[in-house]
Ligand SMILES: NC(=O)c1ccc[n+]([C@@H]2O[C@H](COP(=O)([O-])OP(=O)(O)OC[C@H]3O[C@@H](n4cnc5c(N)ncnc54)[C@H](O)[C@@H]3O)[C@@H](O)[C@H]2O)c1
Ligand SMILES: O=C(O)C[C@H](O)C(=O)O
């Protein structure tokens with residue numbers, strides 16, 4: 001079974017005779033399609049037209065499906081096949097909008113010149129006032145060099161823009177933050193650091209996204225040192241937060257003692273190394289790691305993890321296995337041990353489909369669509385922006401993970417990604433820790 005990435009909408013007309021919609025559904029099922037939403041477009045005197053969303057593995061299945069539907073008798077007609085995903089991206093997914101009215105000359109003078117000059121002067125005298133009189137206090141740059149776009153690899157920053165726009169949509173709708181994509185035409189760490197430093201005055205946070213390893217480690221570390229605004233590489237720490245949350249939930253449901261469990265991490269790049277570090281910092285004693293790169297394994301050993309040479313061996317010994325390699329189907333079903341927890345987190349396709357892992361005996365299994373850093377980064381940044389914090393610290397990340405785990409329904413691994421209450425709870429948890437950090441800093445400064 002595959003992850004059915006191709007999504008199409010079929011506009012189908014059926015005469016109003018019981019059983020016709022059933023025939024359509026059966027035809028879709030027989031060609032291997034999964035039915036998603038069904039929306040009634042028009043109810044006629046003796047017919048109904050519906051948009052049916054279908055997910056399939058391959059493009060050719062859509063053609064087979066269209067053929068099969070056109071062969072159905074009794075007046076069933078396929079009117080159109082449309083690509084809603086592509087359609088949703090037409091013209092881009094984001095748009096910079098003004099918050100003020102511009103109807104009259106008075107408006108013009110107020111929001112622009114000459115009124116604006118006085119606001120500039122105020123900020124010149126007291127730069128902190130920019131947080132009050134501009135959007136800077138609520139803006140985060142989403143920075144990519146395009147070197148590790150999802151699991152698609154080094155496809156360049158422009159091809160990665162749909163992902164960056166997606167992150168901006170999530171920032172806006174889940175946390176009310178202006179997320180602004182910044183595409184870098186360089187992969188050189190020195191240039192990345194210099195460029196981000198040079199643009200940083202316009203932002204109150206930097207989200208590094210889909211920057212490949214190992215240069216992502218150096219870039220993040222240097223930017224954290226140089227800048228006095230929060231910097232976070234989402235693929236590292238956002239992913240680690242959500243994975244820790246899913247692991248806590250799985251252990252609770254499966255009765256596994258996380259700290260004494262054997263945890264295996266396959267793929268020790270940006271996501272995998274950060275997940276391993278997070279789990280070890282949380283108290284997990286044994287984290288084993290596999291990667292095709294000896295350097296990646298050496299990095300794990302430096303942080304106290306145990307590198308192993310074979311994925312099969314890791315599968316054979318670990319209670320919890322997490323994979324972030326970007327290689328679909330890497331985990332074979334015969335390697336799955338009964339009762340194991342398997343988080344195959346690569347996007348767009350996992351190392352093993354959750355259904356396959358569960359059929360093979362896994363107690364809990366999930367992929368990167370559900371265990372996804374979308375549950376972490378919006379609330380983490382909202383929390384630090386609210387607290388006007390200059391950094392994102394490890395205790396803030398742990399607070400976020402524990403909050404996500406606490407919001408998870410029994411039997412699930414993580415909450416629904418669009419549950420606004422979860423993002424609010426993450427925000428509050430991070431803000432609480434951030435405020436404590438700020439207070440401590442004030443106290444330290446004053447003594
Ligand atoms: N679900 C989520 O929230 C989430 C978040 C971040 C990343 N991811 C996914 O994780 C994957 C990796 O992302 P990343 O940013 O860590 O990339 P990366 O390039 O930094 O890391 C990938 C690592 O996998 C290793 N690897 C590749 N093929 C391998 C194989 N056959 N056997 C063993 N190791 C192998 C590479 O050597 C590298 O160290 C991507 O598919 C990405 O979509 C998911
Ligand atoms: O973008 C996502 O869906 C998650 C993650 O950042 C990834 O790179 O896969």
Ligand SMILES: [Mg+2]
Pocket residue numbers: 150209210234235
């Ligand atoms: Mg990413």
